[in-house]
Amino acid sequence: MKLRHLFGLATATLISWSTVLYAEPLKVGFVYVSPIGDAGWTYMHDEARKIVANEFGDKIETSYVESVAEGADAERVIRNMASRGYDLIFTTSFGYMNPTIKVGKMFPKVKFEHATGYKTAPNVGNYQARDYQGRYLAGMVAGAMSKDGVIGYVGAFPIPEVIRGINSFMLGAQQMNPDIKMKVVWVNTWHDPAREREAAESLILQGADVLTMHTDSAAVVQAAAAKNVYAVGFNSDMTAYGPKVHLTSSTQHWESIYRAKVQAVLDGTWKSESIWHGLKEGVVDISPINPIVPKTVVEKVEQYKADIIAGKRDVYQGPIYNQAGELMVAEGKFLNDEELHKQNWYVKGIEGKIPQ
Structure with a gap:
């Protein structure tokens, strides 16, 4: 909490300087790429903001700008x-990285935190969720529930974060069905429900009987529900958008990161x-699995989750091959964080090429 000094004149004839200390809340701002009602990415960031604002009470003051x-x-x-006069600003989309770094140089006394990027500065930190871990577990459910052996994925932009999610989902699905195939449709947007739904319907026409996405709305789940095919949500629990077909969601819970960052600024x-942060820290998880999923599948997913948290298993542990059959991760090895951040290839079984 900041303390400021007020100096005042005691009287017109006798000047007496005194120091009065008063408390002022820490001003915390959030910048969102889509509306808070998107049911996904921004919705979960804003839910975390509200949780932290409630916990800190009058010690902090929060506000946000959406659809930036x-x-x-x-x-x-x-x-x-x-x-x-904001003291701490969270910028919550990959494309905010360079603007955050640029503004950070203009305001060296302000603290900035950028989500999902890789650049830092003296007053700019970076935070991410290991959502690929949740993707892997959700992929296991999808692989087990696909009857035709084809799953569909709606991708936003072909950046490593999204490619990593696609591969992770596929690796999880292959744990349950080694012969499963995946089709990907790119929409080149984070949030456009109409375009997302159109992409989902295209995947269904191509034979996919389980859909998922790396976009921000629930449109893919809604499209799946309309066509009576299974769906896996992302960011939040999307059961409400297709109760009969929604299998689970790979979810993100940002409040522990926001709590720690706010407290650190308050403490100096x-x-x-x-x-x-990922499963271990509680930032990543999967939502409750639909009861239509066999108990044996649920038990295996829960065991894999426990193993990842305990460090006994890794999503990217070899052997892993790419589309061309080249060995990318040898048996007994796994990808390190630097390699994960640069991922620009598909694992075997995924059809099509990554757009340039």
């Missing part, structure tokens, strides 16, 4: 927040760092 386009618009919004211990 990546690029020049983001820079304007972030700069505006910094100029209005904040430092620029990159953190990547």
Whole structure:
């Protein structure tokens, strides 16, 4: 909490300076790429904001700006927040990375935290969720429930984060069905329900009987429900958008990261760092699995989850081959974080090429 000094004149004839201390809440801002009602990515970030705001009470004051386009618009919004006296600003989309770094240089006393990128600065930290771990577990459910052996994936942008999620989902599905295939449709947007739904319907026409996505709305789940095919949600529990077909969701819970970052600023211990939290820290999970999924499948997923948390199993442990049959991860080895951050190839069984 910041303390400021007020100096005042005692009387017109006798000047007496006194110091009065008063408390002022820490101003914390959030910049969102899609609306808070998207049911996915931004919704979960804002749920975490509300949890932390409630926990800290009058020690902090939070606000947000939603539906901020990546690029020049983001820079304007972030700069505006910094100029209005915000102490800590969270920028929550990959495309905010460079604007955050740029504005950070303009306001060296403000603390910034950027989600999902890889750049840091003296006053800019970075935080991520190991959502590929949740993807793997959700993929296991999808692989077990696909009757035709074809799953469909709606991708946002072909960046390593999204490619990593696609591969992780496929690796999980292959644990349950080694011969399963995956088709991917790219929409080049984080949030466009109409385009997401159109992509989902295209995948169904191509024979996919379980759908998932790396986009922000529940449109894919809704499309699956309309066509009576299974779906796996992302970011939040999307059961409400297709109760009969929704199998589970790979979920993210950001409040522990926000709580720690806010507390560090209040304590004066904040430092620029990159953190990547997952199942172990409770930032990543899967939502309750639909009762239609066989108990044996649920038990296997729960065991794999426990093994990943305990460090007994890794999502990217070899042998893993790419589409061309080349060995990418040898038996007994696994991908390190640097390799995960640079992932630009599909695992075997995924059809099509990654757009350039």
